[in-house]
Amino acid sequence: MLYCLNPACPKPQNPDDAKYCQNCGNYLLLDDRYKAIEIIGRGGFGRTYLAVDETKATKPYCVIKLLLPRQPNININPKAIELFRQEADRLDELGQHPQIPALLAHYESPTAQYLVQEFIDGINLEEDLKEGVFTEAEVRELLEDLLPVLSFIHSFQVIHRDIKPENILRPYANERYVLVDFGASKFATGTALARTATVIGSAGYVAPEQAMGRGEFSSDIYSLGVTCIHLLTGIHPFDLYSVSEDAWVWEQYLPKPVSIQLRRVLNKMLCKATSQRYRTAADVLQDLGRRTLSGNSKNSPDADQPWRLAQTLLGHNGGITAIAIHPAGQILASGSTDRTIKLWDLNHGKLLHTFAGRSLFSNLGHRDRISTLTFSPDGATLFSGSDDGTIKVWEMSTRNLINTLREPGWGISAIAITNDMKTLISGGGDGVIHLWNLDKQSLINSLAQHQDWISELIVSADGRTLISSSYDKKYFCGT
Missing domain, CATH: 1.10.510.10 (Transferase(Phosphotransferase) domain 1)
Structure with a gap:
């Protein structure tokens, strides 16, 4: 049985050999490609169909989601169309995750919107x-x-x-x-x-x-x-x-x-x-x-299994000076002496985005090499430190620069964030540790502990203990 995808059709069921709906005359192939063969879900905002891709020799299954306007029999307004396209772009990004169905296509009509997604058997x-x-x-x-x-x-x-x-x-x-x-x-x-x-x-x-x-x-x-x-x-x-x-x-x-x-x-x-x-x-x-x-423990490699090279990522024009893995384990951030920061899809080994360094064409990026990178615990924000003495705050969802924090001392060499995401700790070449209020994006305190570059900062899970190490051959543990 074939189903008509016209949301106003009173009797959408059609025989298998039909090309046009016998009830409303609507063409039964979405974009002359996808054929709905079974209803597998319905709700107040639309219906979900099992479909077949007729353009491929294997006729693979896919899923069509028919999204209806909140008010029936009313054409979709331009603002709703723009929002739908934005959401389709978002679903396309989310579909890069192996545990989320990939978005194959999206379409619009005056009275409905359609998403075509990967079928999960x-x-x-x-x-x-x-x-x-x-x-x-x-x-x-x-x-x-x-x-x-x-x-x-x-x-x-x-x-x-x-x-x-x-x-x-x-x-x-x-x-x-x-x-x-x-x-x-x-x-x-x-x-x-x-x-x-x-x-x-x-x-x-x-x-x-x-x-x-x-x-x-x-x-x-x-x-x-x-x-x-x-x-x-x-x-x-x-x-x-x-x-x-x-x-x-x-x-x-x-x-x-x-x-x-x-x-x-x-x-x-x-x-x-x-x-x-x-x-x-x-x-x-x-x-x-x-x-x-990073993933499911049942798929973790055996302790005795030798490590092997999985892939090599190429793209920077200078040496790599900082890396960080997103909390979800799917995205790698890399920083370089070329002043750029790149985001990589670890599942497919492809470049997702580049935060450019400062140049004649952009004044948002860093002016010197990237020295440290870290993601916020919820993965929504990327923090980058540089020898130019600034910490830049990047929003992952929009890939936009949110703010720039200017270190009172020398270049940034280490960054840490408390699990409650209220405090950012930074250290640099002057050996001073700075505490920042992330909500207000402002400096709240400075701790002069070291006499040389700070090499590492670690915060305990409860946020009560900070450990710092330095090239002055000392480390401090404080609360």
């Missing part, structure tokens, strides 16, 4: 749950697979807003879990986060602040936590929350006990108050015992 966790509840090991695997994905999308300032078992796929190829259906996702600029917006999400899984139209990054962490307790108990979230006690009671319904550690992690993910909930995916992984966001 697998089973969603709502269906998987019918075979039995998840074990603690399976839930840990799910968290270790998906938390790096959340960190990745949040680094692009995107909130998924609809995490639930139906939107998580377990591929039949035994690969990592895949997060799907970004139709409800929101680009979370500072302005957007401060503004009450349309309530989107699935009942039972949506965070309290998101239910009031004020979703934030930790809202996704809440929804993932709800998903986990649903999978552990096999009971819908509505029945795992006690209205009389105003508290989650999911532990009472566990068919098998789980460790104290996992209970504590899940309960913190489920906190109604955002001030008590995990702020970032990295924080959750740290409490789970994972040290990095």
